[in-house]
Amino acid sequence: MPQMNMAESLNLALDECMNADERVCIMGEDIAVNGGVFRITKGLLEKYGEDRVIDTPLAENAIIGTAVGMAITGLKPVAEIQFSGFTMQAFDQIEQNMARYRNRSRGRYPVPMVLRTPYGGGIRAVEHHSESREAYWAHTPGLKVVIPSGPRNARSLLNAAINDPDPVIFYEPKAVYRAYREDVPDEPEAIEIGKAQVVRTGSDITLIAYGAMMRPTLEATEDLVDLHNVDVEVIDLLSISPMDTQTLVDSVSKTGRCVIVHEGPRNCGIAAEIIARLNEKAFEHLEAPVNRVTGYDIHFPHFQVEQHYLPDPDTIIQAVKQTLAYE
Amino acid sequence: MPARTVYTASIESVSILDEHGRFDAQLGADLIPNDDLVKLYEQMAISRRFDEIAFKLQRSGRMGTYPENRGQEATSLGAAYVLNKDDWLVTCYRENTGLFWRGLPMEYILLHWMGDERGNKIPDGLCITPLAIPIGTQMLHAAGLAWAAKYREEKRIACTFFGDGATSEGDFHEAMNFAANLDLPIVFFCQNNGWAISVPTNKQCSAPTLAQRGIAYGMDCIQCDGNDIFAVVRVMKEASQRARETNRPTFIEALTYRLGDHTTADDARRYRDEAELQMWMQRDPIIRLGNYLKELKLWDRSKEDALQERAKAEVADAVKRAEEIADTPIEEYFDAMYADIPEELRRQRDTLRTSSLGQEGFAQGVETPTKQGIEETVN
Numbered sequence: 001m002p003q004m005n006m007a008e009s010l011n012l013a014l015d016e017c018m019n020a021d022e023r024v025c026i027m028g029e030d031i032a033v034n035g036g037v038f039r040i041t042k043g044l045l046e047k048y049g050e051d052r053v054i055d056t057p058l059a060e061n062a063i064i065g066t067a068v069g070m071a072i073t074g075l076k077p078v079a080e081i082q083f084s085g086f087t088m089q090a091f092d093q094i095e096q097n098m099a100r101y102r103n104r105s106r107g108r109y110p111v112p113m114v115l116r117t118p119y120g121g122g123i124r125a126v127e128h129h130s131e132s133r134e135a136y137w138a139h140t141p142g143l144k145v146v147i148p149s150g151p152r153n154a155r156s157l158l159n160a161a162i163n164d165p166d167p168v169i170f171y172e173p174k175a176v177y178r179a180y181r182e183d184v185p186d187e188p189e190a191i192e193i194g195k196a197q198v199v200r201t202g203s204d205i206t207l208i209a210y211g212a213m214m215r216p217t218l219e220a221t222e223d224l225v226d227l228h229n230v231d232v233e234v235i236d237l238l239s240i241s242p243m244d245t246q247t248l249v250d251s252v253s254k255t256g257r258c259v260i261v262h263e264g265p266r267n268c269g270i271a272a273e274i275i276a277r278l279n280e281k282a283f284e285h286l287e288a289p290v291n292r293v294t295g296y297d298i299h300f301p302h303f304q305v306e307q308h309y310l311p312d313p314d315t316i317i318q319a320v321k322q323t324l325a326y327e
Numbered sequence: 328m329p330a331r332t333v334y335t336a337s338i339e340s341v342s343i344l345d346e347h348g349r350f351d352a353q354l355g356a357d358l359i360p361n362d363d364l365v366k367l368y369e370q371m372a373i374s375r376r377f378d379e380i381a382f383k384l385q386r387s388g389r390m391g392t393y394p395e396n397r398g399q400e401a402t403s404l405g406a407a408y409v410l411n412k413d414d415w416l417v418t419c420y421r422e423n424t425g426l427f428w429r430g431l432p433m434e435y436i437l438l439h440w441m442g443d444e445r446g447n448k449i450p451d452g453l454c455i456t457p458l459a460i461p462i463g464t465q466m467l468h469a470a471g472l473a474w475a476a477k478y479r480e481e482k483r484i485a486c487t488f489f490g491d492g493a494t495s496e497g498d499f500h501e502a503m504n505f506a507a508n509l510d511l512p513i514v515f516f517c518q519n520n521g522w523a524i525s526v527p528t529n530k531q532c533s534a535p536t537l538a539q540r541g542i543a544y545g546m547d548c549i550q551c552d553g554n555d556i557f558a559v560v561r562v563m564k565e566a567s568q569r570a571r572e573t574n575r576p577t578f579i580e581a582l583t584y585r586l587g588d589h590t591t592a593d594d595a596r597r598y599r600d601e602a603e604l605q606m607w608m609q610r611d612p613i614i615r616l617g618n619y620l621k622e623l624k625l626w627d628r629s630k631e632d633a634l635q636e637r638a639k640a641e642v643a644d645a646v647k648r649a650e651e652i653a654d655t656p657i658e659e660y661f662d663a664m665y666a667d668i669p670e671e672l673r674r675q676r677d678t679l680r681t682s683s684l685g686q687e688g689f690a691q692g693v694e695t696p697t698k699q700g701i702e703e704t705v706n
Contacts, residue, residue, distance in 0.1 A: 025478065051478060052478075054509070056505065056509070057501075057504050057505055057508050057509075059497075059501040059504065059505070061467070061497060061498060061501060062467055062470070062498070062501035062502060062504070062505050064467075065464065065466075065467025065468060065470070065471065065498060065501070065502070066467050066468070066470045066471035066474055066502075066505055067471060068467070068468055068471055069467065069468035069469060069470060069471015069472040069473075069474065069475065069485075070471040070472070070474055070475040070478070071471070072456075072468070072471075072472070073472060073475040073476075073479075075475050075478060075479075077471075092461070092464065092498075093464065093467065093498075096461050096464055097464060097468065102663060102664070102665070102666075103444075103660065103663045103664055104444060104447050104457060105447050105448055105449065105456075105457050106444060106445055106447065106448035106659070106663050107448070107663050108447075108448050108449050108451075109449075109456070109457075110666065141664060142664055142665070144665075164666075165665075165666035166665045166666055194669060194670075241669075242669030242670065242671060242672075243671070245670065245671065246670070
């Protein structure tokens with residue numbers, strides 16, 4: 001079983017899908033000759049040629065709009081938007097067409113495409129390169145939104161996204177791209193979009209996170225278990241929309257306490273939706289208000305102070321202690 | 328060193344059958360067989376009848392807002408006539424005549440404007456896309472459809488329709504740029520009808536023609552009289568051949584005019600001169616072709632009477648079919664969101680006819696089973 005970082009495992013997934021299905025093509029800015037600014041599409045041009053690995057002109061809305069046109073003929077375009085901050089230029093085509101076309105044509109024209117884009121802070125990037133706006137897309141009916149947290153699940157989740165019959169926003173935590181390596185099985189693993197993963201079972205409190213926030217969450221967990229004797233259950237959400245409500249409810253019904261972690265802004269963030277669902281489905285089991293550790297309701301700061309914005313193990317531990325202390 | 332001219336360009340404008348009935352025998356030679364001419368005329372007349380009835384349906388409260396097509400019949404029809412059956416026709420919302428020519432049943436258009444999304448469910452086998460309401464968004468889809476045809480090495484092309492106002496949208500420029508630089512087999516067909524609701528074309532574009540916008544993208548571009556079915560067919564034939572054989576796009580600007588308001592919610596008298604309207608009434612594409620057919624002895628009073636009767640009957644049938652269709656069950660909207668309905672959406676769908684109207688997030692006293700509980704039950 002080879003060890004890979006996330007950049008390599010995403011490349012592997014694209015390679016596998018292109019190899020298996022001629023309908024899969026990839027398109028975006030700098031993805032062909034250059035292999036993508038993060039090198040996620042490295043080597044694919046050489047392997048699959050310029051008809052299937054396409055350097056497009058520089059226009060995000062056009063990349064998504066043309067991908068929609070290709071997808072409604074049954075092709076499976078995987079469009080890369082270079083940074084998630086630039087998806088805002090494609091908001092129109094995402095909201096009006098990518099998300100709607102299946103419904104507005106009553107199923108005649110489904111849109112089996114993927115929008116891949118790196119999101120989130122932590123790599124000292126320039127302005128507009130560190131946003132975490134998954135809540136926008138989760139709020140848009142018709143889309144699916146998934147976020148892997150590590151090399152192994154990134155590979156299987158991208159496979160699932162490309163083979164999904166509906167449009168998927170695939171957020172890539174760029175802080176994780178080359179952060180660490182892990183074993184990635186030779187054969188693709190089946191993973192179902194819409195399912196969360198319990199990555200550690202515990203009985204005292206549930207920690208829910210996803211994407212780049214899984215790392216500080218797991219670091220915090222280690223300290224909580226080793227130094228504070230707290231038995232933490234950890235859930236990797238993986239699929240933001242649809243959300244695996246049942247797994248969350250089962251866990252919190254068992255532990256009675258919960259902290260949710262995300263780096264996107266607090267107001268109307270994913271944590272707010274999770275809290276609402278726990279309120280509906282696990283209220284009678286709650287022993288404390290559900291807590292959340294999130295980004296602030298400010299624009300992502302310039303990198304000099306980004307560490308003050310991003311949730312870290314200390315803030316997560318603080319929130320866990322506060323939640324455990326509630327009586 | 329004196330400055331050199333590195334580029335010059337000009338725009339041709341094509342007219343074959345003009346508003347005074349003069350026919351350019353050279354440009355129009357062997358362009359449209361007589362049998363087809365008659366069919367095209369009949370299609371325009373039926374579409375005109377449809378337009379009149381649709382307007383009345385709105386006025387009498389039997390339909391929602393409707394954009395009249397009156398006066399613009401020749402543009403989409405001429406394009407649709409030239410396209411092959413498997414070419415894509417990607418319209419905005421004033422191309423009824425071309426859509427009907429390609430076989431879209433008339434009740435689909437009625438359903439759309441009656442607020443029934445099933446009007447967008449294009450029947451299998453027809454290569455057309457649903458009406459596009461947000462201005463200009465469909466041009467990028469056409470680029471994608473053309474791209475898909477090229478990808479699959481099919482000899483299909485896409486033809487997309489839009490208005491003069493749409494040429495101010497970013498989507499237009501992005502689609503033109505993609506098409507030209509990626510060599511996509513597509514025809515950009517601009518219906519310049521002079522007005523984007525109340526804003527005249529010279530406020531969308533300060534250049535003397537819209538057609539020259541294509542020059543900047545390195546594509547062939549041409550203007551034509553959009554109320555002259557011969558001119559439309561001729562420029563469309565050249566453009567579609569270019570797309571099919573060389574994957575090169577073309578930008579066509581067809582000069583036309585909407586004789587009605589923008590939609591039934593508009594009153595064009597607030598911003599247009601009556602004299603301008605009267606001038607364009609004289610250029611009506613249907614009257615023009617009708618007079619020409621009479622000259623050729625292909626048409627007469629009795630044929631016209633029979634055609635009008637047929638148009639009345641066909642449109643009445645379409646209205647009947649559209650009105651007989653019961654309202655969409657709201658559940659259909661939930662079902663059409665995804666290939667497989669997600670759990671939360673299913674709950675909303677399944678409970679929307681209960682007392683909670685789909686808002687039923689919880690029920691008091693119902694214990695949520697814990698994992699432990701489930702395990703104990705199983706064991």
